[in-house]
Amino acid sequence: MxxxxxxxxxxxxxxxxxxxxxxxxxxxxxxxxxxxxxxxxxxxxxxxxxxxxxxxxxxxxxxxxxxxxxxxxxxxxxxxxxxxxxxxxxxxxxxxxxxxxxxxxxxxxxxxxxxxxxxxxxxxxxxERFCDRFGLLFHGKLRYEGTLTELQSSTGRQTLVDMFLDLLKYADSGESSATMDIHVKDVS
Missing domain, CATH: 3.40.50.300 (P-loop containing nucleotide triphosphate hydrolases)
Incomplete structure (x- = not known):
């Protein structure tokens, strides 16, 4: 240890x-x-x-x-x-x-x-100023992961703030987490 x-x-x-x-x-x-x-x-x-x-x-x-x-x-x-x-x-x-x-x-x-x-x-x-890769967590789950360019491409949003605000909109509208998962890009 x-x-x-x-x-x-x-x-x-x-x-x-x-x-x-x-x-x-x-x-x-x-x-x-x-x-x-x-x-x-x-x-x-x-x-x-x-x-x-x-x-x-x-x-x-x-x-x-x-x-x-x-x-x-x-x-x-x-x-x-x-x-x-x-x-x-x-x-x-x-x-x-x-x-x-x-x-x-x-x-x-x-x-x-x-x-x-x-x-x-x-x-x-x-x-955004300092990181090369990002992982956005929402309700304890990794929702977005990748470079800023990859995330912009998969979400249609330009900033991490806008991407996260979209997650909040989905949560506030009562849409299921499965709907939110559609926006996650598989980077494996």
Whole structure:
């Protein structure tokens, strides 16, 4: 199990920071938890502080950080052990425009580092900006899956928002889920 956890970095908007620790202490604790040696952890903390622009607050207690600063620490924490897969769960929830830009820049950083990224969001316009493939869930079932071009072709809609709103219309009209399934393109 430990081996599998080492392959994944998780960023969640609901993740809390230890308020009495500093971002540097948190990053070192996570690095140690993933079995990194002190020298490797030190180098990783310094690199992430630079990349995520943490230098101005890396030694302040987390209780003093803004929402955007705390989210940057969460982003860095997910990368401290250099995982090949990063799960982003609602990474922009509660962030202002500047904070959201940090997340977008982070996604670009992950892409350039050839990381596999799985993004879970209700912000479908954001997903369109960053994702290569999409899966739209409705009532716990996968209704649409594929590239944006494939989904546009199979649904006749141009945006993920419009595709999802169509699912809501079908649900509100009382049509059966079998009718909704007609719109799902088989990509296997």
């Amino acid at each position: 430990q081996m599998i956890l080492g392959l994944i970095g998780l960023v969640s908007a609901s993740a809390e920071l230890y308020q009495w620790l500093t971002p540097r202490e948190i990053l070192h604790d996570f690095a140690t938890g993933f079995g990194l040696r002190k020298e490797t952890a030190d180098a990783g903390v310094e690199e992430l502080a630079r990349v995520m622009d943490l230098q101005n607050f890396i030694d302040r207690r987390c209780q003093t950080l803004s929402t955007g600063q705390a989210q940057r620490v969460n982003l860095a924490r997910a990368l401290i052990h250099d995982p090949p897969v990063v799960l982003l769960d609602e990474p922009t929830r509660g962030l202002d425009v500047v904070g959201a830009k940090v997340v977008f820049d982070y996604v670009q950083l992950l892409r350039s580092a050839q990381k596999a990224i799985i993004l879970c969001t209700h912000q479908l316009d954001e997903a």
